[in-house]
Amino acid sequence: MDSTHSADSHHLIPYRAYVAVWLALVSLTGVTVGVSYLDLKHAAILVAVVIATVKCVLVILYFMHIRYERPVFTWILVTGFGSFGIFLLLTFADYFYR
Amino acid sequence: MSGSAAIPDDAGHPVPDAHPGHHDIMPYDPVGARMGMWLFLLTELLLFGAMFIAFCMYYIQHGWRFSLGSQELSTAMGGANTLVLLTSSLTMALAIAAMQRRNTRLSQQLMNATIVCAVGFLVVKAFEWGGKFAHGLYPTSDHMAELSQGEQIFYSLYFVMTGFHALHVIIGGVLILWVKRRVTKGLVTTDRLVMMENVGLYWHLVDLVWIFLFPLFYLIG
Amino acid sequence: MSSADTAPALPKLSYLNEQKGLKSWLTTVDHKRIGIMYLVMILIFFVVAMLLGLAMRLELLHSGKQFMEGTTYNTVMTLHGVIMIFLFIIPGIPAVFGNFFLPIMIGANDVLFPRLNLASWYFYMAGAVLALISVALGGVDTGWTFYVPYSGATDANLLIPLLAAFLLGWSSILTGINFVATVHRLRTPSMGWFDMPLFVWGLYATAWIAIIATPVVGITLVLVLIERFMGIGIFDAAKGGDPILFQHLFWIYSHPAVYVMVLPAMGVVSEIIPVFSRKRIFGYKFIAISSLLIAGIGSLVWAHHMNTSGMANWGRVLFSFLTFLVSVPSAVKVFNWLATLYKGSIKVDPPLLFAFAFLFLFSIGGFTGLTHASLSTDIHIHDTSYVVAHFHYTMFGGVGTMFFGAMYFWFPKMFGRMYKRSTAFVGITLFFIGFNCLYIPLFLAGLNGMPRRYADYLPEYASYHAWSTVGSWILAAGILTMCVNLLQGVRKGKPAGPNPWGGSTLDCDVPSPPPTHQFEHVPEMTHGPYDYHHHTTEEVTA
Numbered sequence: 001m002d003s004t005h006s007a008d009s010h011h012l013i014p015y016r017a018y019v020a021v022w023l024a025l026v027s028l029t030g031v032t033v034g035v036s037y038l039d040l041k042h043a044a045i046l047v048a049v050v051i052a053t054v055k056c057v058l059v060i061l062y063f064m065h066i067r068y069e070r071p072v073f074t075w076i077l078v079t080g081f082g083s084f085g086i087f088l089l090l091t092f093a094d095y096f097y098r
Numbered sequence: 099m100s101g102s103a104a105i106p107d108d109a110g111h112p113v114p115d116a117h118p119g120h121h122d123i124m125p126y127d128p129v130g131a132r133m134g135m136w137l138f139l140l141t142e143l144l145l146f147g148a149m150f151i152a153f154c155m156y157y158i159q160h161g162w163r164f165s166l167g168s169q170e171l172s173t174a175m176g177g178a179n180t181l182v183l184l185t186s187s188l189t190m191a192l193a194i195a196a197m198q199r200r201n202t203r204l205s206q207q208l209m210n211a212t213i214v215c216a217v218g219f220l221v222v223k224a225f226e227w228g229g230k231f232a233h234g235l236y237p238t239s240d241h242m243a244e245l246s247q248g249e250q251i252f253y254s255l256y257f258v259m260t261g262f263h264a265l266h267v268i269i270g271g272v273l274i275l276w277v278k279r280r281v282t283k284g285l286v287t288t289d290r291l292v293m294m295e296n297v298g299l300y301w302h303l304v305d306l307v308w309i310f311l312f313p314l315f316y317l318i319g
Numbered sequence: 320m321s322s323a324d325t326a327p328a329l330p331k332l333s334y335l336n337e338q339k340g341l342k343s344w345l346t347t348v349d350h351k352r353i354g355i356m357y358l359v360m361i362l363i364f365f366v367v368a369m370l371l372g373l374a375m376r377l378e379l380l381h382s383g384k385q386f387m388e389g390t391t392y393n394t395v396m397t398l399h400g401v402i403m404i405f406l407f408i409i410p411g412i413p414a415v416f417g418n419f420f421l422p423i424m425i426g427a428n429d430v431l432f433p434r435l436n437l438a439s440w441y442f443y444m445a446g447a448v449l450a451l452i453s454v455a456l457g458g459v460d461t462g463w464t465f466y467v468p469y470s471g472a473t474d475a476n477l478l479i480p481l482l483a484a485f486l487l488g489w490s491s492i493l494t495g496i497n498f499v500a501t502v503h504r505l506r507t508p509s510m511g512w513f514d515m516p517l518f519v520w521g522l523y524a525t526a527w528i529a530i531i532a533t534p535v536v537g538i539t540l541v542l543v544l545i546e547r548f549m550g551i552g553i554f555d556a557a558k559g560g561d562p563i564l565f566q567h568l569f570w571i572y573s574h575p576a577v578y579v580m581v582l583p584a585m586g587v588v589s590e591i592i593p594v595f596s597r598k599r600i601f602g603y604k605f606i607a608i609s610s611l612l613i614a615g616i617g618s619l620v621w622a623h624h625m626n627t628s629g630m631a632n633w634g635r636v637l638f639s640f641l642t643f644l645v646s647v648p649s650a651v652k653v654f655n656w657l658a659t660l661y662k663g664s665i666k667v668d669p670p671l672l673f674a675f676a677f678l679f680l681f682s683i684g685g686f687t688g689l690t691h692a693s694l695s696t697d698i699h700i701h702d703t704s705y706v707v708a709h710f711h712y713t714m715f716g717g718v719g720t721m722f723f724g725a726m727y728f729w730f731p732k733m734f735g736r737m738y739k740r741s742t743a744f745v746g747i748t749l750f751f752i753g754f755n756c757l758y759i760p761l762f763l764a765g766l767n768g769m770p771r772r773y774a775d776y777l778p779e780y781a782s783y784h785a786w787s788t789v790g791s792w793i794l795a796a797g798i799l800t801m802c803v804n805l806l807q808g809v810r811k812g813k814p815a816g817p818n819p820w821g822g823s824t825l826d827c828d829v830p831s832p833p834p835t836h837q838f839e840h841v842p843e844m845t846h847g848p849y850d851y852h853h854h855t856t857e858e859v860t861a
Binding site for chain 1: 155317
C-alpha cells in the first residue's frame with residue numbers, strides 16, 4: 001500500500017495487519033513497563049512519553065485509518081496535536097523559570 | 099487494495115441536494131462525517147490535553163513526590179487494563195473490517211468482545227479505586243491531609259483524570275452497544291458504514307488517552 | 320434573476336414563510352432560520368446587558384453610593400460581562416451571519432450537519448437559561464473570569480453559571496465543527512480555496528479556534544466545580560495546586576476568544592469595503608492568510624493577561640514578544656482595506672460608515688493594545704479602567720460595531736426589505752459620538768490610576784466619570800435609533816431586490832429573502848467574489 005493516498009479511504013486492510021499492530025502495541029507496553037524498573041530519575045517520564053507517543057501514532061495510523069484517509073485528515077490532526085504541543089511548551093515557559 | 103470499489107459513494111465530492119422538499123437531509127457524505135468526527139475528537143484531545151498540561155506543570159513543581167504517589171499505584175492492575183484496552187481497540191478495528199467484508203455475524207461477535215473488554219476495564223478500575231479508598235487515599239480524607247502537597251495533588255489528578263477517562267469508557271461502551279443494535283436492525287450496512295466507523299474512532303480515542311495515562315501515573319515511581 | 324429589476328418585488332415564498340408557526344421554527348434545520356433564531360435571542364440579550372451597563376454607568380455618575388451597594392455592583396458587572404461575552408459577542412457574528420451566509424456564499428444549500436446546527440442553538444438556549452437562573456438565585460460576583468481562589472471561596476452559587484458557560488462553550492464548538500466541515504466538503508465544485516469570500520475565511524479561522532481552544536476552558540471550569548463540590552484539590556494551593564495554572568488554562572481559551580469575536584467582524588469589513596468602493600479587494604490572499612495567522616499567533620499570547628499574577632520573568636518576556644507579533648497580521652488587514660479604498664469609486668451608504676467606524680475604533684483599540692504588550696507600561700495600567708476602555712474599543716467598537724454593520728449590510732438579503740437611509744445615518748452618528756465620549760475618558764482615568772471593577776472612586780476622577788456616563792446615554796440613543804430603524808424596516812421597508820448594493824458574491828445571485836432551498840442547481844463560479852467589472856453601469860447605480 002505504498003503511498004497511495006487515493007480518493008477513497010476504504011482499502012480492505014487484512015485482518016492480520018491489525019493483529020500485527022496489536023502485537024507491536026503490546027510489546028511496546030512491555031518495554032515501557034520494563035524500562036520503568038531502571039533507575040532513570042527524571043528521564044523516566046520522558047522515556048515513558050516517547051514510547052506512549054509511538055504507540056499513539058500506531059493506533060492513529062492503523063486502527064484509526066489515518067494512513068488511508070485523505071491528506072487533509074492528517075493536516076487536521078497536525079493542527080490539533082500541534083496546538084496542544086504549543087500550549088504545553090508555552091506554559092512550560094512560565095513554570096520552568098519560576 | 100482489492101475491494102476498494104465496493105463503496106462507490108465514498109469517492110465523489112458531495113453536490114448540493116437538488117431535490118426541494120428534502121431540505122433537512124443532506125446527501126450521504128461519509129468523508130464529511132468522518133471529518134466532523136475527527137474535529138470532535140480534537141476537542142476531546144484538548145479536553146484531556148488541558149489536564150495533561152496541569153499534570154506536567156505540577157510534576158515540574160513537585161517532582162519526586164509524584165514518584166512517591168506513583169509507587170502506591172499497582173503497575174499490575176494498570177498494565178492489565180492497558181492490555182485489555184489495547185485488545186478492545188483491536189476487536190473494534192476488526193469489527194469494522196469484518197463489516198467491510200459484509201461479515202455481519204463476525205462483526206457483532208467482535209463488538210461483543212469489545213464491550214466485554216470495556217466492562218472488564220471498569221471492573222479492574224473499580225477494584226483499584228476501592229483499594230485506594232480502603233487505605234484512606236481519597237480526596238478530603240484525613241489520611242490525604244497528612245500527605246505532602248505533591249502527593250495530594252498527584253492523587254487528585256489521578257482520581258480526576260482516570261475518572262474522566264472511565265466516564266469516556268462508559269460512553270464508548272454504550273455507543274458500541276447502540277451501533278451494534280443498528281447493525282442488527284440493518285441501519286448500518288457495508289454501504290452506509292460511517293456511523294460505525296465514527297463510533298470506532300471514539301473508542302480508539304479512549305484507548306489513546308489511556309496509552310498516556312498509564313505510564314504517567316503508574317510508571318514514574 | 321438579474322439584479323437590474325427596476326421595481327423589485329418581494330418573492331411570494333421564502334424561507335420566512337414557506338412553513339408557518341412557532342413549531343416550524345423551533346424544529347427547523349434550515350441554516351437561515353437558525354441564524355434568525357440566534358439573531359432574535361442575541362439581540363434580546365444584548366439589550367439586557369446594555370441596560371446593565373447603563374445602570375453601572377449611572378452608579379458611577381457621581382462618587383459615593385448612588386443606588387447600588389458594592390456587592391450589587393459586582394453582581395451587575397459580572398452579569399454584564401457574562402452576557403455580553405458569552406451570549407452576545409462570541410456567538411454574535413458567526414452564529415447569526417455565519418449560519419445565514421456561509422452556506423450561501425459557498426454555493427451550498429445548508430451546512431454539512433444541519434441537525435447538529437439546530438442542536439447548537441439549543442445548547443446556546445440551555446446555557447442562556449441557566450445563566451438567567453443563576454441571576455434569579457442571586458447572581459455571581461466573581462467577574463466573568465471566575466478566577467480561583469475567589470471562585471472556590473465565594474458564597475455565591477457557582478454551579479449554575481459555570482454549567483452555563485460550559486454549555487455555551489459546547490454550542491460554539493459544535494458550530495465550529497459544522498463550519499470547518501462545511502467549508503471543506505460543500506464548497507461548490509468550481510470554487511477553490513482562494514475563490515472564497517473573505518468573510519468565509521474569517522469564519523473558517525474562527526471555527527478552528529473554537530474547536531481547539533474551547534475545550535480547554537470547558538474542562539477548566541469543570542475542574543473548578545469538582546474542586547468546589549467534591550473537595551478535590553486542583554488549583555487549591557493548600558492541597559498542592561497552583562491558582563496561576565487556572566489563569567493559564569482560562570486564558571488559553573479566553574484570549575483566542577477575542578479573535579473568535581474579531582475575525583468574523585474583520586471578515587464583514589472585507590466584504591463591505593470592496594462593494595462600496597467598487598474595486599476588487601487589495602491583497603486578497605494576504606487578508607485570507609492573515610486570518611489564519613491571527614488565529615494561530617493569537618493562540619500564543621494568552622499569558623499577557625497574567626503579567627501581574629506572579630509568572631516567571633522569562634515567561635512574561637516571551638509572551639510580550641508574541642503579543643507584539645500578533646499585531647502584524649491585524650495591521651496587514653487594515654492596510655489592505657485602506658488600499659482597497661484608495662482610488663475606488665466610493666459610495667457612502669450606511670454599511671460603509673459602519674466599516675469606517677470599525678477602522679477608527681478598532682485601530683484605537685489595537686494601538687492601546689500595544690501598550691499592554693510592552694511589559695513595563697502594562698504593569699502600570701494593569702487592572703485600571705484603561706484596560707476596560709481598550710477592551711471595549713476592540714470588542715464593542717470593533718466587533719459590536721460590525722455586528723450592526725453586518726446587520727445593515729445584509730438586512731435586505733435576510734428580510735428582503737430596506738431600512739430608512741437617513742435614519743441609519745443619524746443612528747451611526749450618535750453611536751460613534753457616544754462611543755468615544757463613553758470610553759476615551761476611561762482611558763484617561765485609567766492612566767491616572769482609576770482601578771477597574773470598582774463601584775466608587777475618589778473625587779479627582781469625577782469629571783472623567785461624568786463625561787463617560789453622558790457618553791453612555793448618547794450611545795444608547797444611537798443604538799435605539801439603529802434598532803428601531805431595523806424593526807420598522809422588517810415590517811414596512813421597501814422591497815430591496817436581490818442585489819441592492821451591487822455585490823459580487825454568490826449570495827447576490829439568490830432572491831431576497833432567499834427561498835428555503837436557495838440553489839436549484841449547483842452554482843457555477845463565473846467570476847471572483849470581488850469582480851465588479853461584469854456588472855453593467857445600470858446594475859451598479861440601481
